[in-house]
Amino acid sequence: MNESASIAPDRRPEIAPLFLFRWEDTQSSYVLLYPEGVVKLNDSAGEILKRCDGEHTVAAVIAELQQTFAEPPERVATGVHRFLEVSYAKGWIRDRA
Amino acid sequence: MPKDGSAIALDGQGRPLWLVLELTYRCPLKCVWCNNPLDFDRYASKELSTDEWKDVLRQARSLGSLQLGFSGGEPMLRDDLEELVEFANGLGFYTNLITSGIGLNEDRLQALKRAGLKQIQLSLQSADRKLTNELVGTRAHDLKIDVARRIKAAGFPMVLNVPVVRQNIEQVDRILALAEEIGVDYLELANIQYYNWALLNREALLPSRAQIELAEQKVQAARARLGKRMTIYFVIPDYYEGRPKACMNGWGTIHLTIAPDGAALPCQEVRVIDGLEFPTVREHSLEWLWNESPLFRKFRGDEWMKSPCSGCSEKSTDFGGCRCQAFLLTGDAANCDPACSKSPHHSVITEAIAAASASIDRPLVHRLAGAAEPAELTP
Numbered sequence A: 001m002n003e004s005a006s007i008a009p010d011r012r013p014e015i016a017p018l019f020l021f022r023w024e025d026t027q028s029s030y031v032l033l034y035p036e037g038v039v040k041l042n043d044s045a046g047e048i049l050k051r052c053d054g055e056h057t058v059a060a061v062i063a064e065l066q067q068t069f070a071e072p073p074e075r076v077a078t079g080v081h082r083f084l085e086v087s088y089a090k091g092w093i094r095d096r097a
Numbered sequence B: 001m002p003k004d005g006s007a008i009a010l011d012g013q014g015r016p017l018w019l020v021l022e023l024t025y026r027c028p029l030k031c032v033w034c035n036n037p038l039d040f041d042r043y044a045s046k047e048l049s050t051d052e053w054k055d056v057l058r059q060a061r062s063l064g065s066l067q068l069g070f071s072g073g074e075p076m077l078r079d080d081l082e083e084l085v086e087f088a089n090g091l092g093f094y095t096n097l098i099t100s101g102i103g104l105n106e107d108r109l110q111a112l113k114r115a116g117l118k119q120i121q122l123s124l125q126s127a128d129r130k131l132t133n134e135l136v137g138t139r140a141h142d143l144k145i146d147v148a149r150r151i152k153a154a155g156f157p158m159v160l161n162v163p164v165v166r167q168n169i170e171q172v173d174r175i176l177a178l179a180e181e182i183g184v185d186y187l188e189l190a191n192i193q194y195y196n197w198a199l200l201n202r203e204a205l206l207p208s209r210a211q212i213e214l215a216e217q218k219v220q221a222a223r224a225r226l227g228k229r230m231t232i233y234f235v236i237p238d239y240y241e242g243r244p245k246a247c248m249n250g251w252g253t254i255h256l257t258i259a260p261d262g263a264a265l266p267c268q269e270v271r272v273i274d275g276l277e278f279p280t281v282r283e284h285s286l287e288w289l290w291n292e293s294p295l296f297r298k299f300r301g302d303e304w305m306k307s308p309c310s311g312c313s314e315k316s317t318d319f320g321g322c323r324c325q326a327f328l329l330t331g332d333a334a335n336c337d338p339a340c341s342k343s344p345h346h347s348v349i350t351e352a353i354a355a356a357s358a359s360i361d362r363p364l365v366h367r368l369a370g371a372a373e374p375a376e377l378t379p
């Protein structure tokens, strides 16, 4: 199975309504706030979620991050897929209606 | 407020991530387990003004607070609630309202939505009209159910908080079904913390081990059935666990409560401990109160610990338990929490369990100004 094809490239993820995603100065990072907690996101996770705005397709998120990060393009694509899978599973993001 | 088992994936790095504002101790209800101070009526004349609360919010944001709960008492009794929510939302807080539902009419619900309120936690006392009304000392059940439905209709994520006691624990199935039917997102079957009014009524309220085990089975079955649709918090009470709760995630690490008079507290119960001073935001900056005040430094870290906690391998897990419980039940706030089976005072817990199982029909004392006579203050 080709792992990096596990999420269809034309899906447009957005932050789910329970969650608040934003930059937090006092943490120098992006955070995800929700009813019972707070998650601090590392650089790449923040950059991915920032693009989950219901406008970017998964393919567009990957293309932009391949420009941003110095890593080999294949690794960026795999990383984005993995993180989006986790984010869908945790309910942080959903597909734009 | 952080629930046992909820994800705080963010290490606070010494910041007060969770801020609770107790806007007032005033409340139209008289819950028999209320954790507000026994002398709650003394604070009514000292409540912070709207501007003073705004200043607290501003300072807390610059200290790094992110999660905010408006609580009390009944926060709906403050008619500046909407204004404060809007202000807090503008500062970037994730705003939660913690309410009994009394006073949350449709106009105010919509106004809170417009002000940017993110989530509502509603308290309910049972699945049964007669019992709820008995436990809160007035007719409130039907109103609360109506409020619950309107909260969901308005599109808020919702926590339903049901403290679990001997009187309602056998209704767990009905409470689960009611919560599911309403569409609650998080059901918190809350452990009673035995301070203040709850401690006064402990003999009458403490459930038995058999009751708890049965309830736990029902919760497990419901979790399996409901999956992600509803998250259920249910933790075995510390009285039966043999280990204390990791109270507040450690003293002065992530949690900050501001009481109605502006006192900055490491937990909302802490005024039960004698011999501490409780300076307020009227005299000091929040930065000083959090970082420097003797109150917050008193039990930070683990240097204050005594045996058996000081030499215990579990001290970084539970921080030696709750300082208030240690004080109330052993007389010294620096002692190991007696809920721990390693505590030399653990027998006070086993004796309380025995006394509770022997007491058949002890009358309940409702939260009412003056109802706690001095002679009853000690269990």
Ligand SMILES: C[S@@+](CC[C@H](N)C(=O)[O-])C[C@H]1O[C@@H](n2cnc3c(N)ncnc32)[C@H](O)[C@@H]1O
Residues within 6 Å of the ligand: B027, B033, B034, B035, B036, B071, B072, B073, B074, B075, B098, B099, B100, B101, B121, B122, B123, B124, B161, B162, B163, B190, B191, B192, B193, B194, B195, B198
């Ligand atoms: C003290 S109340 C204040 C807000 C509001 N009056 C209400 O009832 O939601 C906050 C929450 O604490 C819960 N509570 C009250 N006394 C408690 C106790 N002794 N132990 C555990 N939870 C308690 C209530 O059910 C409520 O969900």
Ligand code: SF4
Residues within 6 Å of the ligand: B027, B028, B029, B030, B031, B033, B034, B035, B036, B072, B073, B074, B100, B123, B367
């Ligand atoms: S727990 Fe009950 S009595 Fe206490 S503040 Fe809340 S509603 Fe009022």
Ligand code: SF4
Residues within 6 Å of the ligand: B243, B244, B308, B309, B310, B312, B313, B314, B315, B316, B318, B319, B320, B321, B336, B337, B340, B341, B342, B343
């Ligand atoms: S002895 Fe103290 S640190 Fe060890 S488990 Fe008991 S309460 Fe926790």
